[in-house]
Each structure stands twice: as structure tokens, then as C-alpha cells.
Amino acid sequence: MKLAYSAASPYVRKVTACAIARGIDAKVERWKVGTTDPALLDFNPLSKVPTLITDDGAMLYDSPVICEYLDSIGSAPKLFPPAGPARWKALCQEALGDGILDATQPRRREIALPQDDGRKAYIELQQGKVKRALDALEKEADSLGMLTTIGEITIGCALGYPATSISATPTSRGGPAIPGSRPGTPRSRSCRRLRRRCR
Numbered sequence: 764m765k766l767a768y769s770a771a772s773p774y775v776r777k778v779t780a781c782a783i784a785r786g787i788d789a790k791v792e793r794w795k796v797g798t799t800d801p802a803l804l805d806f807n808p809l810s811k812v813p814t815l816i817t818d819d820g821a822m823l824y825d826s827p828v829i830c831e832y833l834d835s836i837g838s839a840p841k842l843f844p845p846a847g848p849a850r851w852k853a854l855c856q857e858a859l860g861d862g863i864l865d866a867t868q869p870r871r872r873e874i875a876l877p878q879d880d881g882r883k884a885y886i887e888l889q890q891g892k893v894k895r896a897l898d899a900l901e902k903e904a905d906s907l908g909m910l911t912t913i914g915e916i917t918i919g920c921a922l923g924y925p926a927t928s929i930s931a932t933p934t935s936r937g938g939p940a941i942p943g944s945r946p947g948t949p950r951s952r953s954c955r956r957l958r959r960r961c962r
């Protein structure tokens with residue numbers, strides 16, 4: 764199978780983390796491609812990375828789909844729990860991690876452009892999402908840390924991307940954006956470990 768990737772993409776990192784966790788990273792050939800390269804359109808009409816081309820020629824895109832596909836290969840312990848509460852929890856954590864990335868990316872892009880009221884309001888809207896998501900994560904930080912599910916892996920990738928931008932986001936309590944992200948602030952071992960392992 765072949766993974767269309769860009770080195771800077773946190774969604775690609777998430778897919779790579781899953782491949783490594785399941786012991787199948789060596790089976791994934793890499794295709795470095797720009798998202799404006801017309802060649803990518805042959806495999807993904809949205810022209811995004813990650814995109815996975817399977818050995819059967821199937822074209823898979825969106826990191827949740829690719830990660831679940833990787834989870835279907837081999838005999839390593841599954842990252843996606845079977846149907847039931849643990850699965851909903853893992854999928855929701857994945858959505859939260861992806862949501863942080865989805866909100867962080869446009870915010871970073873827009874901040875570099877000339878600021879008018881509309882742009883400022885948009886940046887604030889996105890920043891609010893990241894801040895609330897980080898607040899929610901702080902509440903469950905102590906139950907995180909083993910990187911055994913797709914939820915924890917995604918959260919780890921979100922917290923690690925890019926550390927400066929996310930750690931610049933204050934929580935509603937004015938505390939650390941991520942536990943352990945600033946010296947001298949309360950730290951959560953679990954969150955810190957997740958962040959470190961997903962760099």
C-alpha cells in the first residue's frame with residue numbers, strides 16, 4: 764500500500780502513529796506529494812493528505828478511514844475497540860483530537876494574513892474551539908496515556924501539533940493550555956506522555 768503524505772501534516776502523523784502501533788509501518792510505501800499536485804487528484808478528489816492507495820487499488824482518504832483500514836490488517840491488538848461504550852469513547856476522543864487540528868490549521872493560516880474584522884472574528888471562533896477542547900481534555904487527562912486506542916493516538920497528535928501554537932492557547936481558567944506545556948504550571952503525567960510520544 765502507498766501513503767500520499769506531506770511531512771508537516773498532523774493527520775499524516777496520526778496515520779503513521781497507527782501504522783507503527785500496529786507493527787505494519789514497513790508495509791506502507793510513502794509518496795511525498797503536494798496537495799496542489801494534480802497527480803493527487805487521481806486518488807482523492809479533495810486533493811488532501813493523507814490518502815492511502817491499498818494493494819487492491821482502493822483509494823482511502825480522511826485519516827479516520829485510513830486508520831480504521833490499518834486496524835483491519837495484521838494481528839496486533841486493535842486500536843479501534845469493538846462495538847460498545849469503549850468504542851464510542853475512543854471515536855469521540857478521535858473526533859476531539861481531529862477537531863483541535865481542524866480548528867488550529869485555518870487559525871494558523873489566517874493569522875498570517877492582513878487582519879480585518881471578519882478575519883479576526885473567524886480566528887477567534889477557531890481559537891474558542893481549541894480552547895474548549897483543551898479544557899475538556901484537561902478534565903480527562905489522568906485517564907489518558909497508554910496510546911492503546913485511536914482516541915489516545917489522535918489526542919497525542921493534536922497536542923503535539925504544533926506545540927507552540929496550541930500551548931499559546933490559554934484555558935478558560937487561565938492555566939496551562941496543555942498540562943505540562945509551561946514550566947511551573949500543574950502537570951498531568953498522562954497528557955505530557957501522550958504529547959511526547961506523538962512528536
Ligand SMILES: N[C@@H](CCC(=O)N[C@@H](CS)C(=O)NCC(=O)O)C(=O)O
Pocket residue numbers: 771772773774798809810811812813824825826827861
Ligand atoms: N479530515 C482530514 C483532513 C486532512 C487535511 O486537511 N489535510 C491537509 C494537510 S494537513 C490537506 O491536505 N490540506 C489541503 C487542502 O485542504 O486542500 C483527515 O483527517 O485526513
